[in-house]
Amino acid sequence: MNACISIHLTWCLLEQDASLFSPRTITPEVPPYVRKVGETKEEHLRQYFLVEGEQLLRLFRFCPECGQKLSKVELTPVGTAPVVRFLCPSCSLRAPYVNRWEGQKRAVHHSRERMFKGNLEACVSLITTGVRFVELNRFAEQMRMSLFSSTFFWKIFSIAKPAIETVYCRHEDHIMEVVRSHYEGESGLQLAADGAYDSRGYSALIGKVVLSDTLTKLILRTEVLHRSETGENDILHKYRVSFRKALL
Incomplete structure (x- = not known):
């Protein structure tokens, strides 16, 4: 009987020793700061950001591929797009x-393809919102912001204009259909118009007339x-031209 007890104790000790050296699934403790880092929203991936050149070069102290310290880094603006060219002691040994x-x-x-997407979208945004390139260029100079040239803008303008x-014409036709549907059975129209020059005083040359439906x-x-198209100082007499075009 003593032999049986000793065998049983030996087997238990062996199981305990085996459990000491057997692999375990250990859940590491997550540092508290990790919980504060979330996932990037997808909408932010399609946005453009204003990044300072000095801050951008801080990301290129080491090679993004192998991690070695870069020997030379050059930042060049291409319109609104930053381009970084760098030499790596390891990666630059091959093409x-x-x-x-x-x-x-x-x-x-x-x-x-040599055209950057951001430069193209910026030109199209200028055209569709009615912002003049001169005004944006003046803002960019004051802001020390890299911007594309006027030659590039007018090139995109000629391509995008048709x-x-x-x-625009398709949207205008849709608006007229909506207005006509609201005036079915009505005897008259409820229209309002306004006009203004691009600057004050007699030096103004360009004016804009807006025709709207109050209903x-x-x-x-x-x-x-x-x-010069008005024939007089008052541009509002051109409203009847806008009325005819809108109701055709």
Whole structure:
């Protein structure tokens, strides 16, 4: 009987020793600061940010590929897009010898595409919102912000203008259909118009006329006119031209 007890004790000790050296699933303690870092929202991935050049170069003290300290780094603006060219003691030993990082995607996924997507979208936004390039360029100079040239802007303007006019006319036709549907059975129209020059005084040359419907609160048409087109100082007599065009 003593032999049986000793065998049983030996077996228990062996099981305890085996449990000491057997692999365990250990849950590491998560540091408290990790809980404060969340997931990036998808909408932020499609946004553009104003980044200072000095702050951007702080990300290029070491090679993004191998982690070695970079020997030379150059920051070059291409319109609104930052381009960083750098030399790595390890990666630059093979082609491409000069590594390159671009702050924006190319407009088209093509090996020979040179236009950046952000520059293209900025030009289209200027055209569709009616902001003049001169005003944006003055803001960029005051802000010390990198911006594309006027030549590039007018190039995109000539390309985008037909498409913008097509979309604008389509939207204008839709507005007129909505207004007509509200006036079915009505004997008259409820219209309001206003006009203004681009600057005060007699030196103003460009004026804008806006025709709106007071029932639907929709703008029917806008006309941009030169002062010489009016034949007199008062540009408001051009309203009847806008009325005819809007009701055709």
